[in-house]
Amino acid sequence: MSPVKPLRLAVVGFGRVGQVCAELISLSHDLSLAAIVRRAASAGGKLPETLRSIPVTTHIGQARDVDVALLCVPTNAVMETAYQILQxxxxxxxxxxxxxxxxxxxxxxxxxVALHHRAQAIVGAGWDPGALSVFRSWFALLTPGGSTETRHHTGISLRHTTMARSMVGVKDALCAEVRATDGRLQRYVYVELEQGADADRITQAVRADPLFLRENTQVFPVESLAELEQEGRGVVLDRRGPPGRFGHHHLLLEARLDDAVLTAQVMVAAARALPQLNPGAYVLTEIPLSAMWGEKAEKAQQDWL
Ligand SMILES: NC(=O)c1ccc[n+]([C@@H]2O[C@H](COP(=O)([O-])OP(=O)(O)OC[C@H]3O[C@@H](n4cnc5c(N)ncnc54)[C@H](OP(=O)(O)O)[C@@H]3O)[C@@H](O)[C@H]2O)c1
Structure with a gap:
């Protein structure tokens, strides 16, 4: 069987989201980056080393063999850009x-516009709207008549912890106090480890320390504490089912995230699904999840079902 031809994507707008999209595409095996489309004013700007061979154009018409365009431009410019590309x-x-x-x-x-030009479009395919909308929709589907609260927060405030920091194998450590939805205080300890350090041993040692022993403490080894400190956003999706004979259901999703990165992940996944759709526009809840896995669909089904 001949290998499937990679889907050729163009990234339109090279800001926060566009840059991550370009990076994800260039790291993937089943997608290729056909072009980066930028405004004339920025087209001469330097690209990161890994993307230097990618053609930069100021108009989609100058890019060759584009299967899908990812629109990473400001929301107020999306309609006009979409119109030009769908044409x-x-x-x-x-x-x-x-x-x-x-x-x-x-x-x-x-x-x-998409129907007129016999092309497909997926709109609002980011984190929120996007993946979080799908979670919201599932939560509501599982608990009809319930109520949903979405609370955004600006990440957690982290402070250094001398105790964890002084352990052998720990380069640095940060600690955060997080209030669970039932009001209880939890401690999250993030540790950056020395090379070769035993993550399990350190996790147990931190949890067993008198400072944390009486607390609900979770330990997370991370690659870089500096990067963690940059992550500014968090959200809690809190769904309570109605009281009644089906029981009291409480569904909770807590996420700490970089919205540009998760948005790029969703856009790239949505691009994989596009060839299977009929012309017209769709939102994420209308797209089969398996289509977004692309060539990994079968494995994903085995792993996650
Ligand atoms: N759904 C979600 O969860 C979610 C999350 C984050 C962002 N977003 C959306 O994603 C889009 C990109 O966000 P971002 O954070 O990457 O923004 P950004 O960093 O400001 O990047 C947008 C890029 O678009 C280009 N651009 C700027 N003004 C333009 C204009 N008037 N017309 C055409 N292109 C223009 C520029 O790229 P060049 O200089 O290369 O031309 C700019 O770097 C926005 O629509 C934002 O609302 C959605």
Missing amino acids: HGIPIVDCATLHGEALHAHKNAIHK
């Missing part, structure tokens, strides 16, 4: 930050 019959994925009625209207407008 070439090139399918698009956007991650416009629109919700509810506004996203619905955006999808309808793109749908008309």
Whole structure:
């Protein structure tokens, strides 16, 4: 069997999201980066070393053999950019930050253009809207009549912990106090380890220390504490089912994240699903999850079902 041809993607707009998309595509085996499309004012800008061989254009029409364009431009420029690209019959994925009625209207407008040019489009395919919308929808589907609360926070405040830091094998450590939804205080200890250090031994030692023993303490070995400190965003999705004869269900998702990175992951996954769709516009909840796994669909089914 001949190998499947990689899907050729163009990244349009090389800001936070666009840069991560380009990096993810260049690291993947089943996708290739056909072009980076930038405004004329930035087209001469330097690209990271790993992307130097990628053609930079100022118009999608100058890029060759593009199967899908990822629109990583500001939300107020998405419609016009989408229109220009769909006119070439090139399918698009956007991650416009629109919700509810506004996203619905955006999808309808793109749908008309996409149908006219017989191309596919996935809109609002980021973290929120996007993956978080899918979680929200699942939570609601599981507990009809319940109520959902979404709380955003600006990450956790981290402080140094001398105790963990002084352990053999620990380069540095940060500690955070996190209030669980039931009000209890939890301690998260993030440790950056020396090369070859035994993560399990250190985890146990931290938890057994008198300072943490009486607390609900979780230990997370991380590659870089500096990077962790940069991560600024967090969200708690809290769904409570209605009281009644089906029991009291409480579903909770807590995430600490870099929204640009997760948005890029969703956009790239959505691009893999596009060839299987009929012309028109879709939101993420309308896309089969297995299609977004691309060539890894079968393995994902074995691993996660
Ligand atoms: N759904 C989600 O969860 C989520 C999360 C994060 C971001 N987003 C959305 O993702 C998009 C990109 O966000 P970002 O954080 O990467 O923004 P950003 O860092 O500001 O990058 C946007 C890029 O678009 C290009 N651009 C700027 N103004 C433009 C204009 N008027 N017309 C066309 N292109 C323009 C520029 O790239 P060049 O200089 O290369 O032309 C700029 O670097 C936004 O629509 C944002 O709302 C969604």
